[in-house]
């Protein structure tokens with residue numbers, strides 16, 4: 001794990017969204033208990049979708065401490081918090097949308113459970129110079145597989161999405177062609193893990209990536225993965241688009 005993650009916590013809010021509380025002092029992490037913080041209360045703006053990648057009352061102390069450490073690193077300019085919406089089209093810039101892609105009542109799989117704390121609680125940070133995306137992930141009780149532990153499919157989902165976000169950064173619109181995961185140690189429900197992904201190489205439309213899932217202290221390697229993403233071919237996309245109309 002990157003030693004930079006052990007940097008001291010700062011008490012400044014640096015949300016990337018337009019937020020009335022931006023740069024307002026946060027809590028003293030050591031001295032005060034975790035206050036209930038609602039993303040909507042912090043950053044709700046008329047006409048803007050709700051950003052789910054912000055602290056809520058279900059986040060554990062480990063999750064909040066790690067979040068604060070990454071926020072501190074965003075101030076140095078190397079890392080950027082990635083907002084998270086429950087409709088995937090809100091992630092795609094208008095200029096990259098295909099003609100048939102209109103917003104419907106669909107949801108990004110990871111944001112399909114509305115209640116806080118029981119599904120995928122996560123926030124991602126991008127380091128563009130290292131072509132790296134790190135996701136802080138706290139699996140909730142509805143993601144159970146083996147009793148008390150996160151389902152392997154939920155681990156695959158968070159890996160695919162973290163690696164996918166990294167691939168999108170270098171290649172724009174991509175799809176997973178191959179994802180290979182070795183599960184080494186089960187992830188307890190309610191614990192916090194770091195999903196650390198990076199681009200290894202790009203060959204034409206092919207983006208090769210790798211990923212590690214580790215405990216917060218770096219002492220447990222829960223899973224390792226490699227993936228191949230393919231940049232969508234604009235010509236083929238146009239054909240798919242025509243067949244959808």
Ligand SMILES: CCCCCCCCCC(=O)SCCNC(=O)CCNC(=O)[C@H](O)C(C)(C)COP(=O)(O)OP(=O)(O)OC[C@H]1O[C@@H](n2cnc3c(N)ncnc32)[C@H](O)[C@@H]1OP(=O)(O)O
Nearest residue numbers: 091160161164165175176177178204206228230232233236
């Ligand atoms: C912030 C929001 C977060 C969002 C994150 C989202 C992450 C989630 C991503 C997903 O879950 S995507 C859903 C799961 N994936 C799919 O459903 C993909 C299904 N497969 C396809 O649609 C097509 O196979 C694909 C688009 C991946 C590739 O089809 P293409 O027709 O564009 O590729 P083509 O056949 O021309 O192959 C291009 C190159 O890739 C290679 N290739 C394609 N598939 C491969 C494969 N599976 N393994 C190895 N190589 C592969 C292929 O050999 C070739 O190599 P060369 O250029 O060297 O000749």
